[in-house]
Amino acid sequence: MIVDNPNWWRGGVIYQIYPRSFFDSNNDGIGDLPGITSKLDYVASLGVDAIWLSPFFTSPMKDFGYDVSDYCDVDPIFGLLSDFDELINKAHSLGLRVIIDQVLNHTSDQHPWFEESRKSHDNVKQDWYVWADARPDGTAPNNWMSVFGGPAWHWDSRRCQYYLHNFLDSQPDLNFHNPAVVDALMGVLEFWLKRGVDGFRLDTANFFYHDIELKNNPPKEEILEGGIGVRPDNPYAFQLHLYDKSQPENIPFLQRIRTLMNRYPNTTTVGEVGCDFSLKTMAEYTQGNDKLHMCYSFDLLTHDASMGHVRNTMEQIENALGDGWPCWTIGNHDVNRVASRWSHNNPNREQAKTFMAMLLTLRGSVCLYQGEELGLAEAELEFSDLVDPYGITFWPEFKGRDGCRTPIPWSNTENGGFSEGKPWLPVDKTHLPQAVTVQQQDSHSVMRAYADFLALRKSHPEFIEGSIRFLYNDDQSLIYLREFESNNTLVAINTGPDKKTIPLDDYMENIDNLEALAIPESITSGQLVEKQLILGAYSIALITVH
Template structure:
């Protein structure tokens, strides 16, 4: 038995609502579509659903530019649909986590519309405004993640405003106490409607350096970005002053104080900084900050055993009581089935990555379609929607390739996503072979393996809550143990396309079954086991 909170060791299924299921056939997914598919989500064995933004928005960044934090955008439905979603999820014991985009708003938010009018109105200090430099240019060298200067001239005020993302996403001034209070009031609005938690978008971007100091230059060999294109000039700087400021930790504690008034809710922070693993530790330290955090450290092209081990070990060294959350994919990066497989052994590797992700210490976010082994889609330029991809084409095609509609059925219009002849993004024809209705009836499919493993994992407390200890590993294999109370499990992962023979003591050869993976072969009259290529094994080594 365990008294751990529900979110520790939870598997959280991320839904990108535009692309999940379209119930009203306008070509865009919606809340009713999610409601219709809740039984499917429950069948996966996940514990919670994280829904990307569905708030009122001009959709310049597809919902991450919010014009009203307390309204549902009509394209996704209305407040009754949301209330129905919460109620239906509770009846099947699924938690609902929603995005909160706190660091910036849309330029169509009433706060910004008022703030930009002049330098004396009631909202004049609600955003980050600054004077031009002596040459009329931006006040410093800060850059936008989406390319170019992070400053945009506003002729009404004759000042620049800060935007870490699109020019249509002005940054709020969190040094203003009124801003912090208003933001927290918006968060509480959704707590009162019954949500089980929040994924906090770019939470380390809320505060900026009040002195507006220039970021230092980064040497060419160090320009390795996290979550953005390598040819993006954003990688040319150390972002010491435009995000992850010390004051932000105080605001995080204010969020936690609010959350603690509502039992059994959770905060999951997205962290992208110069040292994301250290920031994750800082932002989850003790019991006064975020419950969990995740970073872009496993959303990179490197999915090797050595890199995964190094990343997880580095985080463990930094953590002081915090709880991690891992992700190998989301709506901002190319799909892991393309990023880590090099186009080879995709089905076997997809099964392996799904199991490995949920075997590391921490909770896990799994992105819609990963349970199917979906690969990145190649979107023609004329069909691109993502402003990021349009700006950086052709060297970087943006994020549309991981956002194409879910394939539910093979042989019907739009693979069952929508009856509209022209959905917001085209359905990838190659995804039809991976459709849910096909894989559900295939005993060896990625979907079947995903379901089998997650349901088995629910009974393995060591995998859900245990400490982690990495053993001898190399780029061919990864070995670690998870220990909780009376149970200790050894996990052996064969990353190679060759047989892996391992020597283990007699006491270790107690293979766990029921997880859906073929058991390794025990070599007769020896203390060795053999793992096939891309196989994972679980050994009970409890004393």
């Protein structure tokens, strides 16, 4: 059962479920809410604190639910509102809280709000979206680019104006400068809070407001890999996004959301931040206890798996965070699976365990993406299998997001036990030996390591609430100290295949009172020998500092 705790999210572990690919209860090839409900016992057995559901709202599915046409209903492919209520009740009975996605920046072009808005210049919703006249030569109002490639403006022949779309042209951006829009969206949030949800994951949380003068973005001097869309083959990366997102008006809106959340005890918010100054924005959006509870960025969702990058990211946010709070993730539905991305496409299960141990011992809350606990690699799909419009646009240089969205293998059988029908995306046959039922029988599986380490984490308050201080890193190894009251633990992780011997007296002053903690048998353990840490390939050491 759910225990009353307003700060449960602080250091909480959230398991992301992508509904289409979790479990299909009616064998139509698409996962659904009853399917999720039927598998919640499994999720609870891992030891996580909450689930996050990607969108299940009514949608034409051009961006697979991130194009909402009714914020307050369930799309028929996923079930009914009553199915959602049953899911909430089952989750709560298992002690799992439920966070749901909210895609507030934009709607589907089939949303009734947009259908009304595009009719004329004088209807009641005429300025609910971002409309602008063409320049004298007929071109778009400014140089803003869409994350999904090409200009962020689409000509509408009915209004004879352009509308803004930061993503697909079928996802028009709402006009947050209109108070009526903000009021309507606050009503959406309250609708779900009244149904018992425990929080919201806010999609593209820094995109809500745009520069009202529509000033041009300047060019970016250096193209760096970052969030979704930020790649050298996408012109979106050519600009410094100063005016199309991360505007100062975002702050009062987030404060209004927090005021609403405060009326519903034990609820939380986690914002997705993707911008050129993501760590600064994360800090700004979570400081002061009056905006978002926590944020995550794409800084650990890149291909840079070096421990120097991890340390630099953590130290940057710690220096800027103040009383704010981060949430970290190394995988989600928008990026290649971490087992492939951080292994240079040569995944192995022991390395996957080291990534897990690092994520679960960094300072902050944690989001785990479904299938990470199985060590799943990125699925290899043919072009004919793709359904992701982003992947289809940028093929073959970029294969899109379908490879991380394929169905979860529950058993080593046809379709992985996901569905008796044809799955909406093919089940990768290389995933079948990593199925849930297979790993449940293996005491050294990745799944067993996740459950074991999550249990260990709960008994160490320093991992949940403590400070963090980095002592050492090279490209594949990282050592840091987590401290909380009298609980002080040194964490040492070797994510690579080479053995490491590290003399602790080079990095710590008081090393006479060290004691190795027992590591679960499912994880390769490093050793403390006198004053040296000996980290074998893909190993982890936890050392109590007295």
